[in-house]
Amino acid sequence: MMKIEALSFQLEDLTLAALACGNKEHQPVLCLHGYLDNAASFLPFMQQIMQQTVQQGDLLASRRIIALDWPGHGHSDHRSVGAHYHFFDYVSDLVALFSLNNWPAIDIVAHSMGAMIASAFAAAFPEKVKSLTLIDSFGFICAPTEQTTSQLRKGVLSRVKPVKSNRAFSEETAIKARMHVCDLKIEHAKLIVQRSLLEVKPQPSNSIAGDDASTLYRWRSDTRLRTISPYRLSLAQGQQLFSDIKCPLQLIYGDKGMDMVATGVEQFSASVDNLTTIRLSGGHHVHMEQTKEISYLLSNFFNKIQTSV
Structure with missing residues (x-):
């Protein structure tokens, strides 16, 4: 019986956390989450895989599934003091992760921000990506070149640190806050939020009014994730980068995404x-919503790639 396990990968300057299931001897499928999410956004998918019976020719049910926490997210380390979360630095993190594990070209499944990072990675390092499945994301966030100066100004000013609140809050408050800014169902928000929280020992004065729960928390995620990027790709740069993705590419998106x-x-x-x-x-x-359909689509996608080789 498969189970979900916690992993960690020690890179040169930080440790990345992950969740995994499946046979360690089999080729991995790397799952990459979106902005301010974490590896738990792939938990429903992994649970679906574990429920499936391994069928002859099914190249998904027998695979090793690894869902990564990006730096600053989930249980992964934050970047060092003075560092920031530049988009292309995540690509560098993937290069280091592949080198550490001696991975050959593997299949990547990536959501939202993770899909953008994976797209850049697949373009720059095509020898490392066997196939790429993008979930509710396609292309890059670009800006007109005439906004370069204003983007730089906004990005630098966003790094001016506000006074950090020491207030703690309940899990219920955190879930409500997350659902207020996205379309997550409560059970899915709970999975992501629970991996995003750090339990604290509150003082009588530092809890939010109305939070009388016995256990209080703060966010694990690095506050620097919320700063604005000081640069954006131009559309022409983004298109050139995307044009160098040569592996089989699959886009799965929600009709209300x-x-x-x-x-x-x-x-x-x-x-x-x-x-x-x-x-x-x-x-x-x-x-997170359509796990059975997602697993079916991925299995078909991998099978087609395998038979075309």
């Missing part, structure tokens, strides 16, 4: 020769 997915397909798909697009009923976290 992010509007920017449709814009991304319009702006970035022209240069892609090997693209499969599937729309499912669901929101931005459609991979």
Whole structure:
């Protein structure tokens, strides 16, 4: 019987945490979460895989599934003092992770921000990516070149540290706060939030009014994640980068997901020769809602790649 286990990967300058299931001897499928999420966003998918009976020819049910916590997220380390969370530094993290594990070209499944990072990684390091499945994300966040100066100014000013609150809060308050800013169902918000919280020993004066729960928490995530990037790719740069993705590419998106997915397909798909697009009923976290369908689509996708080799 498979079970979900905790992993850690010691890179040169920080430790990355992960959740995993499946046979350690089998080739991994690397799952990459979105902004301010964590590896728990893939827990429903992993639980679905564990319930499936391994069928002959099914290249998913017998695989090793690894869901990573990005730096500053979940249980992974924060970046060092003075560092920030530049987009391309996440690509560097993946290069270090692949080198540590001596991974060959593997399949990557990536959601939202993770999909953008994985796309850049697949473009720059095609020898490391066997296939790429993007979930409710396509292309990159770009900005007109004439906004370069204003983007730099906003980014630098966002790094001016506000006074950090020492208030603690209940799990229920945290879940409500997360649901207020996204379309997550309560059971899915709970999974992500629980991995995002750090239990504290509160003083009588530092809890939020109304939070009389016996256990109080603060967020684990690095507050620097909320700063604004001081640079953006231009559309031409993003399109050039996306044009170098040569592996089989699959987009799965929710019909009630992010509007920017449709814009991304319009702006970035022209240069892609090997693209499969599937729309499912669901929101931005459609991979948490439609686990059975996601597992079926991935299994089919991997099987087609295997038979075409």
